[in-house]
Amino acid sequence: MSEVGGFECRLLPAGEAVSLAAVCRVTGDQILVTLENGTTSAFDLSTLVADPHMPGAVRDFSLPGGDRLLVRDSKLSALLDASPSLASRLESSVKLIALSLVLLPILGWLFIDKGIPLAAKPLALMVPDSVVERVSKELLETVVLEATSPSELSPVQVQIVESAKREISQQRRFNGNIEVLVRKHSRLGANAVALPHGAILLTDDLITLISDLPTDQRVEVLLSVIYHEIGHIDKKHGIQSLVQSLGLYIAVSMLLGDVSGVVEVAATMGIAPVLMAYSQEMELQADAYAVCELIRNGQSAERLAVALRLITSPKREAAGSSLMSTHPSLFERLEQINALATDRGITELTRDHPGVTGC
Numbered sequence: 392m393s394e395v396g397g398f399e400c401r402l403l404p405a406g407e408a409v410s411l412a413a414v415c416r417v418t419g420d421q422i423l424v425t426l427e428n429g430t431t432s433a434f435d436l437s438t439l440v441a442d443p444h445m446p447g448a449v450r451d452f453s454l455p456g457g458d459r460l461l462v463r464d465s466k467l468s469a470l471l472d473a474s475p476s477l478a479s480r481l482e483s484s485v486k487l488i489a490l491s492l493v494l495l496p497i498l499g500w501l502f503i504d505k506g507i508p509l510a511a512k513p514l515a516l517m518v519p520d521s522v523v524e525r526v527s528k529e530l531l532e533t534v535v536l537e538a539t540s541p542s543e544l545s546p547v548q549v550q551i552v553e554s555a556k557r558e559i560s561q562q563r564r565f566n567g568n569i570e571v572l573v574r575k576h577s578r579l580g581a582n583a584v585a586l587p588h589g590a591i592l593l594t595d596d597l598i599t600l601i602s603d604l605p606t607d608q609r610v611e612v613l614l615s616v617i618y619h620e621i622g623h624i625d626k627k628h629g630i631q632s633l634v635q636s637l638g639l640y641i642a643v644s645m646l647l648g649d650v651s652g653v654v655e656v657a658a659t660m661g662i663a664p665v666l667m668a669y670s671q672e673m674e675l676q677a678d679a680y681a682v683c684e685l686i687r688n689g690q691s692a693e694r695l696a697v698a699l700r701l702i703t704s705p706k707r708e709a710a711g712s713s714l715m716s717t718h719p720s721l722f723e724r725l726e727q728i729n730a731l732a733t734d735r736g737i738t739e740l741t742r743d744h745p746g747v748t749g750c
């Protein structure tokens with residue numbers, strides 16, 4: 392520690408209103424304060440607590456015992472800032488500043504990447520069903536129907552859809568809550584979208600692909616797609632996806648029952664990023680749901696595998712016509728269907744994907 396010769400300072404004794412003129416001197420690790428009456432007190436520099444440094448202003452140091460030292464000497468400030476308090480150490484450390492410049496964006500990214508998805512599920516489950524229904528119906532009216540046009544399917548293709556719809560309406564456990572719509576959309580490609588309140592949108596392109604299959608497979612393959620979408624509805628994936636895509640603001644808005652704000656934000660983003668941004672885990676859960684429904688209805692789980700192969704064929708992926716590219720790999724999904732359908736590998740499956748359960 393360097394030496395700083397005598398300089399004027401003032402000592403403000405604890406509880407007093409008037410400070411006393413003094414001469415301060417730094418020697419070694421100590422500061423000596425000599426009052427006009429000749430008494431000298433010594434304090435370890437490390438025990439001085441400085442107020443934030445404002446250049447030009449008198450600096451106020453707290454001394455052990457409650458006395459305060461008032462100094463207008465920049466040399467002392469420089470000396471003390473070499474061994475400052477924790478707060479000023481943090482402020483003045485270039486390394487720490489650099490580190491925080493790197494760390495803050497990472498922490499922010501981690502919050503968005505991990506924190507929001509983690510929070511999305513519990514928050515989504517807290518949103519009252521009545522609000523979910525209102526948001527979903529508004530989304531259907533203002534986002535989905537606006538972005539699509541009436542279906543232009545042939546009578547044969549319409550027949551496939553009608554047969555599948557009849558089958559769904561006859562299944563009592565859906566309580567008539569599932570509404571299947573077919574619409575034309577140039578960019579969604581062969582796809583299906585589930586809205587949280589129970590509407591399922593199928594695209595003309597999807598039905599066209601399915602209508603190329605052998606006659607005896609068509610309805611069941613379409614049913615497997617619809618079951619997959621019902622799986623998303625059953626597990627409330629739509630609302631979770633909304634929260635993940637649009638942020639926690641949306642969750643709070645929905646918890647407060649503010650539907651219009653949610654729909655407004657969703658409308659500016661479009662259908663795909665909002666209702667189709669499902670995680671890999673969600674897709675596997677929806678697949679598992681579909682397989683269980685197929686088996687329950689005496690249909691082959693292989694129908695879902697056919698549907699997935701159709702939708703994710705390399706030709707369609709390359710053409711960018713399918714949003715299924717955000718889904719887990721086709722291989723992984725087919726493996727799971729196989730495991731669920733045959734009971735083989737089910738232990739392994741549920742261990743790797745705890746959210747996925749057997750039928």
Ligand SMILES: [Zn+2]
Nearest residue numbers: 619669674677
């Ligand atoms: Zn899906």
